[in-house]
Amino acid sequence: MREETVLSSKKILVVDDEPKIVEVVKSYLENSGFDVYEAYNGNDALSIFQKVHPSLIILDLMLPDVSGEEICTVIRKQSRVPIMMLTAKIDEEDILKGLDIGADDYITKPFSARQLVARVIALLRRSGEEPMPLFNVLSFNNDELIIDNIRHEVRKDGSLVNLTPKEYKLLAVLVKYPSKVFTREELMNMALGEDYDGYDRTIDTHIKNLRQKLEKNTRNPRYILTVHGIGYKFGGG
Structure with a gap:
């Protein structure tokens, strides 16, 4: 484009x-x-x-x-x-x-x-569209989840979470606008790029993987929330 x-x-x-x-x-x-x-x-x-x-x-x-x-x-x-x-x-x-x-x-x-x-x-x-954080280090739920935007690292309960580059970009976009509900297309454009050659349902796979790595209960997520009929948002906490 x-x-x-x-x-x-x-x-x-x-x-x-x-x-x-x-x-x-x-x-x-x-x-x-x-x-x-x-x-x-x-x-x-x-x-x-x-x-x-x-x-x-x-x-x-x-x-x-x-x-x-x-x-x-x-x-x-x-x-x-x-x-x-x-x-x-x-x-x-x-x-x-x-x-x-x-x-x-x-x-x-x-x-x-x-x-x-x-x-x-x-x-x-x-x-550009590279998501810029509000702070260098973000902490949620008494340090249960820590996002270090300088090192591009995510820690859960003190342990390093191994995120792929696409998963990290997706998380960074969601965290940048914690009150915004994103459609799949918006997330695909902002996190994966306008020229990404894939389907919007690819976002669902990345969201599923993020939840498995970040959530204690994937059926009742705390951080990556589904807004039915629209898309996803960051829950924070």
């Missing part, structure tokens, strides 16, 4: 309280093939973020209800989705503060819409 097609199929959330800015940004992004969602305040932005799981967020720092910095901080506790700050603040300290709390890039007002689209595409290329 061509890179342009992969990038342009993504969802972008644009958050700004100025309708004219949102309208211009949305128009340019849609002309580039992106699916665009819009929010005019912080509360709506968080609600839409939870519902659509965007691939990138363009976030104005000066919002009427909740500041962009606060929105960025809340999102960073849940996701590594790329965030581009949209700001009228040109002071270096303000920009550095935004980057420190988790933003990936920034663009200052007034801006060129064409340049913004180019920056969006560049940021999506850098972030």
Whole structure:
């Protein structure tokens, strides 16, 4: 699949309280093939973020209800989705503060819409689809399950779990978005790659193998949960 097609199929959330800015940004992004969602305040932005799981967020720092910095901080506790700050603040300290709390890039007002689209595409290329963890080491149920994202190791009850590369990628995707229910197709695209030559039911086999390695009771799993009629999600705990 061509890179342009992969990038342009993504969802972008644009958050700004100025309708004219949102309208211009949305128009340019849609002309580039992106699916665009819009929010005019912080509360709506968080609600839409939870519902659509965007691939990138363009976030104005000066919002009427909740500041962009606060929105960025809340999102960073849940996701590594790329965030581009949209700001009228040109002071270096303000920009550095935004980057420190988790933003990936920034663009200052007034801006060129064409340049913004180019920056969006560049940021999506850098972030790719490789799942990035919220923390380097994740622990669940009093260290019953430990996922070490630096060493790419998983331990259960203190013992190393031997996962295949595909099983580890699948687990990493599920853990990255613990509240999201994935379809088989989504898991296949994100964990195995857009060009993976296989059937979506292949995911079921990987899920079965993961459960055998991670769960104490595969008939009543704690971590890899089935959502009937849709797909799978990470249970955590």
